[in-house]
Amino acid sequence: MCGILGAVIHDGHSDLKGILLPGLRAVEYRGYDSAGIAVMNGEGITVNKKAGKLSILEETLGEAPIEGSVGLGHTRWATHGAPNDENAHPHWDHQHRIILVHNGIIENYATLKDELLAKGVQFKSETDTEVAVNLIAFYYDGDLPTAVRLAGKRMQGSFSMCVMAADQPRLMVGIRNEVPLLVGHGEDATYLASDITAFLAYTRDVTYLEDGEMAVLSDEGTKYFDVQSGREIEKTVERVEWNIEQAQKGGFDTFMMKEIHEQPSVIRQLLERHLPSPNEPVHMPQLDELIKDNDFRLVSLLGCGTAFHACKVGKYVLEGLAKIPCRVMYAHEALYHQAPISNSALTIAVSQSGETADTMGAVKSQKAAGSKIVSICNVVGSSLTRISDQTLYTMAGPEISVASTKAFTCQLTMIYLVAIWIAEKFGRADAAELKHLKEELLAIPDKMSAILQSEKQIEHLARVYRQVRHFYYLGRGVAYPVAMEGALKLKEISYVHAEGYAGGEMKHGAIAMIEPGFPSCILAPKSPLLEKMVANMEEILSRNGEVMVITNAPDRFSKYDVHVFPFPDCPQVFSPLLMSLPLQIFAFYSAKLRGRDIDQPRNLAKSVVVE
Numbered sequence: 047m048c049g050i051l052g053a054v055i056h057d058g059h060s061d062l063k064g065i066l067l068p069g070l071r072a073v074e075y076r077g078y079d080s081a082g083i084a085v086m087n088g089e090g091i092t093v094n095k096k097a098g099k100l101s102i103l104e105e106t107l108g109e110a111p112i113e114g115s116v117g118l119g120h121t122r123w124a125t126h127g128a129p130n131d132e133n134a135h136p137h138w139d140h141q142h143r144i145i146l147v148h149n150g151i152i153e154n155y156a157t158l159k160d161e162l163l164a165k166g167v168q169f170k171s172e173t174d175t176e177v178a179v180n181l182i183a184f185y186y187d188g189d190l191p192t193a194v195r196l197a198g199k200r201m202q203g204s205f206s207m208c209v210m211a212a213d214q215p216r217l218m219v220g221i222r223n224e225v226p227l228l229v230g231h232g233e234d235a236t237y238l239a240s241d242i243t244a245f246l247a248y249t250r251d252v253t254y255l256e257d258g259e260m261a262v263l264s265d266e267g268t269k270y271f272d273v274q275s276g277r278e279i280e281k282t283v284e285r286v287e288w289n290i291e292q293a294q295k296g297g298f299d300t301f302m303m304k305e306i307h308e309q310p311s312v313i314r315q316l317l318e319r320h321l322p323s324p325n326e327p328v329h330m331p332q333l334d335e336l337i338k339d340n341d342f343r344l345v346s347l348l349g350c351g352t353a354f355h356a357c358k359v360g361k362y363v364l365e366g367l368a369k370i371p372c373r374v375m376y377a378h379e380a381l382y383h384q385a386p387i388s389n390s391a392l393t394i395a396v397s398q399s400g401e402t403a404d405t406m407g408a409v410k411s412q413k414a415a416g417s418k419i420v421s422i423c424n425v426v427g428s429s430l431t432r433i434s435d436q437t438l439y440t441m442a443g444p445e446i447s448v449a450s451t452k453a454f455t456c457q458l459t460m461i462y463l464v465a466i467w468i469a470e471k472f473g474r475a476d477a478a479e480l481k482h483l484k485e486e487l488l489a490i491p492d493k494m495s496a497i498l499q500s501e502k503q504i505e506h507l508a509r510v511y512r513q514v515r516h517f518y519y520l521g522r523g524v525a526y527p528v529a530m531e532g533a534l535k536l537k538e539i540s541y542v543h544a545e546g547y548a549g550g551e552m553k554h555g556a557i558a559m560i561e562p563g564f565p566s567c568i569l570a571p572k573s574p575l576l577e578k579m580v581a582n583m584e585e586i587l588s589r590n591g592e593v594m595v596i597t598n599a600p601d602r603f604s605k606y607d608v609h610v611f612p613f614p615d616c617p618q619v620f621s622p623l624l625m626s627l628p629l630q631i632f633a634f635y636s637a638k639l640r641g642r643d644i645d646q647p648r649n650l651a652k653s654v655v656v657e
């Protein structure tokens with residue numbers, strides 16, 4: 047959940063503050079409880095760290111450069127110990143010989159700490175990280191790679207680290223276990239980071255470390271080792287497609303609004319890759335490779351948060367269109383539930399980051415039980431993609447805002463394409479119907495653009511409800527998971543309590559909450575269930591509730607005293623793609639009007655790499 051970055055300057059030294067702070071800014075979405083940097087110059091290592099956002103550290107450091115040969119930095123999402131100056135990274139060992147930054151959790155830190163306490167080590171912070179650095183220092187006798195390796199073998203949990211030694215002015219060691227660590231090969235420096243965006247301004251040439259691997263960065267270049275055996279290993283360099291402009295705000299005030307506005311174009315590009323024309327079959331070589339026969343009996347969909355909501359839409363879509371039974375579970379629930387699975391099952395794991403620990407854990411266990419794994423993922427080379435049999439990349443570009451927007455609609459689009467691919471390949475739907483659906487899917491990006499033109503209307507709705515403290519979102523069928531997603535968006539960035547319900551469930555309890563000041567958002571796409579949603583609305587209005595309706599059948603609601611946001615016509619199955627946009631924009635303005643920090647909401651981090 048933390049962002050880490052290390053840099054080793056190739057010749058001499060450079061302004062490392064000028065490299066580390068912008069790099070940390072790019073990964074700050076991973077955690078923003080505290081920030082710190084350590085820079086090695088001729089006279090030793092200078093450390094600066096501060097509780098709070100990176101901007102506080104930046105203010106403290108001022109304009110002056112900090113020159114050095116090697117440096118590392120960190121933005122923290124607190125796990126062990128409060129977010130204060132003392133617990134901020136980097137952390138020294140008690141004799142100030144070794145310093146490091148760490149992302150993840152050392153699960154056996156209490157045992158290791160007892161062992162180190164018995165050897166006379168004194169601890170200053172409450173972090174598991176301070177245990178790690180003292181363990182490395184315990185093994186250090188001038189050979190840093192060996193010390194990191196020996197300590198790495200003893201540490202359990204998910205962690206990646208960048209490590210420096212005070213007496214090694216041109217050396218940095220990185221180690222990875224279950225959370226990402228990448229090497230960036232720049233012209234003037236080599237980088238170690240938790241995320242490509244940290245060094246994207248300097249290089250797109252990347253080497254991905256796998257679990258149990260180490261990288262040693264020095265004047266001799268970069269060498270890689272297996273932690274268990276100590277054996278040197280060969281690694282390849284890959285070029286990533288993302289560019290630095292994609293990781294910047296591009297004229298918008300927030301990443302969230304920028305990413306909301308990117309949706310028509312990223313979905314258009316995604317469709318162009320897999321469905322250039324409605325007259326052609328869906329092009330998915332990854333599935334051709336994996337699903338040769340019509341022999342899988344169950345699709346298991348796994349994800350967390352927004353990705354889970356995409357999975358829930360996926361169940362309606364795959365069962366309805368591809369006629370294949372689906373099971374949907376939160377990844378963290380699937381991990382500890384022994385649901386029967388067989389080698390005739392296909393698991394579709396959905397994750398923007400490809401680093402979510404819960405999703406990784408569930409996928410590993412389903413794989414071990416014999417399921418084939420297809421991941422729908424945005425981040426090329428991420429951990430999930432490396433354990434999947436095949437990956438369908440959404441290629442939406444970096445999603446920096448903690449609140450997921452474009453990743454969600456791209457995940458949905460990919461699920462529609464998978465459903466159409468299965469239906470076509472195994473003859474599970476009428477050809478004319480499929481052609482019509484493909485035409486309608488290809489028309490979605492333009493309809494999204496039309497919705498974005500009406501942003502002001504949605505901002506007005508947010509003003510209407512700017513004082514409320516609770517909100518229901520109601521939908522049926524494919525609109526039900528969209529209701530859950532709408533509620534999640536509102537909660538996570540505006541801190542307004544919101545719940546997404548299946549419309550039919552209201553009368554079983556939730557309706558008891560309805561009163562003036564507790565509004566409901568009714569999702570009412572044209573469908574055989576439209577009248578059921580009208581009935582839901584009437585039940586709420588008759589109990590003095592207030593209602594906002596998102597619908598492509600606005601005439602049906604004209605005689606009611608409700609706020610209506612109309613969206614363009616489309617087949618019901620695709621309505622989640624269009625309904626999501628007003629809900630995202632509504633959450634955005636609800637948060638803005640309440641003065642919230644939209645891109646970095648409290649208590650959250652973009653990638654949840656701890657269980």
Ligand code: AGP
Nearest residue numbers: 351352353397398399402449450
């Ligand atoms: C969405 O707005 C959230 N920030 C969160 O629910 C997120 O979708 C979830 O943590 C899963 O992340 P992933 O897609 O990277 O696996």
